[in-house]
Amino acid sequence: SGSGAVAAVDLGATSGRVIIGHVGPDTLEATTVGRFANDPVATPDGLHWNLLGLYGAALTGLREAFRVAPAIASIGVDSWAVDYGLLRDGRLVGTPFHYRDARTERGVTAVHECLPHAELYTRNGLQFLPFNTLYQLGAESADLLAFADTALLVPDLIGFWLTGQARAELTNASTTGLVRGGDATWDDELIASLGLPRGIFPALIAPGEGLGALLPEVAASLGAGASAGVTAVGSHDTASAVVAVPMHAESAAYISCGTWGLVGVEVERPVLTGEALAANFTNEGGVDGRTRLLRNVMGLWVLSETVRGWERQGHPIDLPTLLDSASEVDAASVPVFDVDDPRFMPPGDMPARIDAWCAEHGVAAPRTRPEYARSIVESLAQAFADTARQAGGIGGVDVKTIHIVGGGSLNRLLCQRTADRAGLPVLAGPVEATALGNLLVQARAAGFVGGSLESLRDLVARTHRPTRYTPRAD
Ligand code: LFR
Numbered sequence: 001s002g003s004g005a006v007a008a009v010d011l012g013a014t015s016g017r018v019i020i021g022h023v024g025p026d027t028l029e030a031t032t033v034g035r036f037a038n039d040p041v042a043t044p045d046g047l048h049w050n051l052l053g054l055y056g057a058a059l060t061g062l063r064e065a066f067r068v069a070p071a072i073a074s075i076g077v078d079s080w081a082v083d084y085g086l087l088r089d090g091r092l093v094g095t096p097f098h099y100r101d102a103r104t105e106r107g108v109t110a111v112h113e114c115l116p117h118a119e120l121y122t123r124n125g126l127q128f129l130p131f132n133t134l135y136q137l138g139a140e141s142a143d144l145l146a147f148a149d150t151a152l153l154v155p156d157l158i159g160f161w162l163t164g165q166a167r168a169e170l171t172n173a174s175t176t177g178l179v180r181g182g183d184a185t186w187d188d189e190l191i192a193s194l195g196l197p198r199g200i201f202p203a204l205i206a207p208g209e210g211l212g213a214l215l216p217e218v219a220a221s222l223g224a225g226a227s228a229g230v231t232a233v234g235s236h237d238t239a240s241a242v243v244a245v246p247m248h249a250e251s252a253a254y255i256s257c258g259t260w261g262l263v264g265v266e267v268e269r270p271v272l273t274g275e276a277l278a279a280n281f282t283n284e285g286g287v288d289g290r291t292r293l294l295r296n297v298m299g300l301w302v303l304s305e306t307v308r309g310w311e312r313q314g315h316p317i318d319l320p321t322l323l324d325s326a327s328e329v330d331a332a333s334v335p336v337f338d339v340d341d342p343r344f345m346p347p348g349d350m351p352a353r354i355d356a357w358c359a360e361h362g363v364a365a366p367r368t369r370p371e372y373a374r375s376i377v378e379s380l381a382q383a384f385a386d387t388a389r390q391a392g393g394i395g396g397v398d399v400k401t402i403h404i405v406g407g408g409s410l411n412r413l414l415c416q417r418t419a420d421r422a423g424l425p426v427l428a429g430p431v432e433a434t435a436l437g438n439l440l441v442q443a444r445a446a447g448f449v450g451g452s453l454e455s456l457r458d459l460v461a462r463t464h465r466p467t468r469y470t471p472r473a474d
Pocket residue numbers: 012013079080081082083099236237238258259260262296
């Protein structure tokens with residue numbers, strides 16, 4: 001067999017893209033045909049995603065995709081997790097919120113009054129993050145929840161607009177906190193005890209299953225053939241990224257590094273031990289029923305939000321140039337701070353928060369921009385190294401290699417310093433792991449490639465050779 005074409009819509013927290021994949025037993029070629037910014041919008045009621053804008057940009061990208069490759073057999077959609085739109089009679093009621101909006105605090109209090117985190121953990125196996133969907137729903141007004149008939153996570157909402165089918169894809173549904181860990185079902189008892197309306201949660205769908213054909217008017221507007229449809233993929237971007245990590249899961253940790261650094265291992269079933277709970281590790285649903293045992297490390301957000309703040313004060317900043325000068329800074333001269341301190345979560349003045357953290361901990365703060373950048377990179381590398389080691393311990397994986405995929409895999413300083421601080425080799429790339437994982441799951445469903453996750457990862461390794469960083473002694 002040769003290869004076939006599929007298309008991925010991949011929405012990240014700062015940008016989205018549409019990518020055509022040509023996939024076959026020895027082929028994995030990805031071509032970006034659309035790239036667009038994802039700029040959240042603050043209104044008086046809070047911080048929102050511009051989902052209509054994103055959907056419009058995705059359609060424009062898909063139109064280009066079908067122009068370039070008319071034989072595209074299917075489309076898959078992935079995005080960041082946890083956020084959702086509420087609908088009634090197929091119409092959005094309200095503008096979806098951004099997970100960094102402060103309203104989630106209310107929901108945390110309400111949910112934990114009902115069930116404390118440790119008890120929730122035995123059911124959903126999810127790390128505590130204040131923006132998990134259950135807390136967001138806990139912050140919604142009861143009237144609005146009663147008025148809505150459907151809640152759809154972001155990729156499911158895009159899938160609904162494309163096909164008219166309302167379903168909840170499993171990997172992403174696992175991030176709501178309302179799915180039984182390891183079990184592919186909504187936790188009806190939990191939903192009831194939180195006082196949430198069970199009826200708003202649609203039937204689950206697994207990666208690889210067909211969601212449906214494009215609505216005729218959508219197909220016509222895209223210039224797509226009448227048979228083109230949407231296939232469910234690991235619609236949680238991190239689930240798709242993990243599919244395309246060219247690793248041997250029995251001896252590797254992975255870091256999917258973009259806005260967040262998702263650091264963990266792949267295991268066969270959820271790990272709900274006291275150790276996992278105490279270390280705040282999550283058990284998210286993976287493709288093919290695997291479990292993603294990982295922890296959210298704050299990630300490149302800290303650096304990009306720092307750079308955005310500086311740019312607001314003056315001129316645009318070239319990140320590679322900044323990182324070059326950061327490489328010249330003596331690592332021992334900058335503080336390693338706790339990137340996971342909750343103060344770094346909301347948008348805002350990151351250098352001021354780093355200064356405050358340093359003052360509270362009696363260490364000298366960075367002074368120059370390259371020093372801030374170096375301090376952030378060193379702090380991320382330390383958190384990555386510690387969390388990879390912890391993941392191995394908790395998951396029973398003898399970690400010999402750390403893979404870094406996503407945008408962070410291009411950050412040479414970060415990759416090298418992670419290797420140094422972990423004392424383990426880092427294999428960096430592919431940068432577009434999320435899109436590749438999305439394409440691969442569709443291509444397998446279409447019969448263009450066969451086999452297990454292991455064989456899909458082998459295809460990634462053969463077609464996208466990672467860059468190796470060997471640990472150096474300080
Ligand atoms: C990464 C990611 C993380 C999730 C966070 C918020 O893009 O999907 O896995 O915890 O965004 O949705």
